[in-house]
Amino acid sequence: xxxxxxxxxxxxLSTAILILRRKRLHTLPPGPRGWPFIGNLFxxxxxxxxxxxxxxxxxxxxxxxxxxxxxxxxxxxxxxxALELMDKRSxxxxxxxxxxxxxxxxxxxNVSFIPYGQQxxxxxxxxxxxxxxxxxxxxxxxxxxxxxxxxxxxxAGQERQFNHKLxxxxxxxxxxxIIYGIKIKDMDNDYITTVVKSLEVLGxxxxxxxxxxxxxxxxxxxxxxxxxxxSAKFAAHSRPIVEKMLNRPFNAVRNGxxxxxxxxxxxxxxxxxxxxxxxRREEEIHAKHAAGIIYAAAVETTFSVLQAFFCGMAMSPDIxxxxxxxxxxxxxxxxxxxxxxxxxxPYVQAIFMECLRWMTTVPLGVPHSATQDDYYNGYFxxxxxxxxxxxxxxxxxxxxxxxxDKFNPDRFIKDGVINPMIRDPxxxxxxxxxxICPGRHFAxxxxxxxxxxxxxxxxxKPSIDExxxxxxxxxxxxxxxxxxxSPLNYRLKSRSEGAEKLIRATEL
Ligand code: HEM
Numbered sequence: 100x101x102x103x104x105x106x107x108x109x110x111x112l113s114t115a116i117l118i119l120r121r122k123r124l125h126t127l128p129p130g131p132r133g134w135p136f137i138g139n140l141f142x143x144x145x146x147x148x149x150x151x152x153x154x155x156x157x158x159x160x161x162x163x164x165x166x167x168x169x170x171x172x173x174x175x176x177x178x179x180x181a182l183e184l185m186d187k188r189s190x191x192x193x194x195x196x197x198x199x200x201x202x203x204x205x206x207x208x209n210v211s212f213i214p215y216g217q218q219x220x221x222x223x224x225x226x227x228x229x230x231x232x233x234x235x236x237x238x239x240x241x242x243x244x245x246x247x248x249x250x251x252x253x254x255a256g257q258e259r260q261f262n263h264k265l266x267x268x269x270x271x272x273x274x275x276x277i278i279y280g281i282k283i284k285d286m287d288n289d290y291i292t293t294v295v296k297s298l299e300v301l302g303x304x305x306x307x308x309x310x311x312x313x314x315x316x317x318x319x320x321x322x323x324x325x326x327x328x329x330s331a332k333f334a335a336h337s338r339p340i341v342e343k344m345l346n347r348p349f350n351a352v353r354n355g356x357x358x359x360x361x362x363x364x365x366x367x368x369x370x371x372x373x374x375x376x377x378x379r380r381e382e383e384i385h386a387k388h389a390a391g392i393i394y395a396a397a398v399e400t401t402f403s404v405l406q407a408f409f410c411g412m413a414m415s416p417d418i419x420x421x422x423x424x425x426x427x428x429x430x431x432x433x434x435x436x437x438x439x440x441x442x443x444x445p446y447v448q449a450i451f452m453e454c455l456r457w458m459t460t461v462p463l464g465v466p467h468s469a470t471q472d473d474y475y476n477g478y479f480x481x482x483x484x485x486x487x488x489x490x491x492x493x494x495x496x497x498x499x500x501x502x503x504d505k506f507n508p509d510r511f512i513k514d515g516v517i518n519p520m521i522r523d524p525x526x527x528x529x530x531x532x533x534x535i536c537p538g539r540h541f542a543x544x545x546x547x548x549x550x551x552x553x554x555x556x557x558x559x560k561p562s563i564d565e566x567x568x569x570x571x572x573x574x575x576x577x578x579x580x581x582x583x584x585s586p587l588n589y590r591l592k593s594r595s596e597g598a599e600k601l602i603r604a605t606e607l
Pocket of ligand 1: 210211212223226230392393396397398400401404460461464465466467528529530531532533534535536537538539541542
């Protein structure tokens with residue numbers, strides 16, 4: 100029989116052991132110290148967050164833990180950890196954090212931000228049906244037609260400074276044609292200005308830590324008239340724009356006002372076969388949301404990659420020369436490149452890979468969120484943790500990509516072919532696991548033909564000022580969820596009379 104003193108000592112000891120074990124089991128990954136209540140709120144909102152987070156990874160390691168009010172965040176800075184969590188453990192890490200600002204501005208229709216579940220599955224299935232690898236070649240005729248129109252516009256606009264609107268126009272016209280059967284002639288078109296404005300809204304609300312209502316949901320109930328209530332004012336102004344972007348082109352298809360050779364019309368035709376009225380209504384909403392996000396997700400991302408291409412080329416006449424040698428030997432001077440040339444142009448492919456890596460379009464990925472408690476490497480990752488993959492850091496790891504800031508497609512080439520030992524940046528730049536970008540095959544196709552056709556017909560040079568001096572074409576990455584290189588100091592000059600003839604012949 101234990102004495103009362105021994106019993107008390109034993110009780111204290113076992114409680115202490117339990118607390119210690121629990122503490123060890125719940126050891127959170129390291130990270131910068133936060134403030135009481137708000138945690139790391141002030142650490143989060145930075146001008147170039149991917150660079151700040153990259154510096155943190157040097158202090159704290161591949162996983163950096165933060166807390167903003169009660170929301171846990173984990174910044175992942177290694178390819179292995181990102182793939183382990185979001186790919187191998189995708190049963191846990193495939194959801195999305197919900198955002199009050201998405202709901203307030205009307206962006207919550209976006210499949211990219213919908214938590215894992217049936218609604219996400221329904222919309223994602225619709226996108227997959229129209230963008231999987233076996234289907235995307237069926238869009239190549241339209242893609243080719245639009246790239247050729249782009250070449251003609253480039254020929255007409257060989258000025259001191261390239262008109263960048265033409266690239267956005269190429270991508271907008273291609274996707275509006277394929278998704279809605281709508282023909283776009285210029286960027287002043289109302290459909291396009293609405294999407295551009297909606298995407299500005301998205302860029303604004305996706306700046307980490309900018310809108311506190313996402314971390315303190317009670318703030319959504321503060322009336323709009325309260326001074327400094329920026330989130331409510333911004334949302335009230337933005338919502339009608341986002342709704343217009345979503346509804347107007349889809350309604351035009353439903354009302355038969357556009358060509359019916361398009362994705363939205365084929366989605367609607369399939370839905371018509373559905374006998375149940377309620378299911379039909381539901382499916383139509385999913386189709387509208389799928390079509391709406393394809394435009395938004397496709398245009399600005401590919402625009403950013405092509406901007407990286409033009410900047411990289413303006414900086415590197417030698418790289419252009421090598422690409423042209425490949426194009427001259429595979430395609431020759433008598434025709435323009437086609438999709439059949441793709442597999443025979445490894446250097447052109449390497450240029451696209453380098454564009455994806457160098458100016459990482461989605462530098463912090465799209466955050467995933469954990470739906471269960473988990474452990475990684477002895478650290479506790481609580482359910483609800485937001486996972487931010489620092490794709491920029493991963494794609495600028497000097498051990499994998501020496502001299503990472505240099506634009507150098509040769510890093511992917513060995514003995515004249517793509518070197519499989521170097522990680523293809525697409526494995527990171529298009530995201531992870533069940534949420535991997537469903538438009539990646541289409542994006543590669545669009546970028547390939549644009550890059551090959553431009554290189555085949557134009558020299559890309561630094562732009563010149565009014566005194567004829569060349570401007571520095573070296574860009575820096577700026578932006579938010581989607582980022583862009585800037586400044587854009589380049590111009591185009593046709594390679595030869597033969598090249599001009601090839602371009603003009605596309606109009607016939
Ligand atoms: C070079 C161009 C592109 C880049 C760099 C890019 C990148 C990404 C990334 C990083 C994600 C997040 C993946 C994740 O959560 O892990 C994503 C998601 C998505 N992308 Fe893309 N993308 C591009 C083009 C496209 C195109 C052309 C389309 C449509 C045809 C598209 C449609 C989507 C959609 C719908 C999602 C959301 C997927 C989901 O949450 O389930 N993207 N993309």
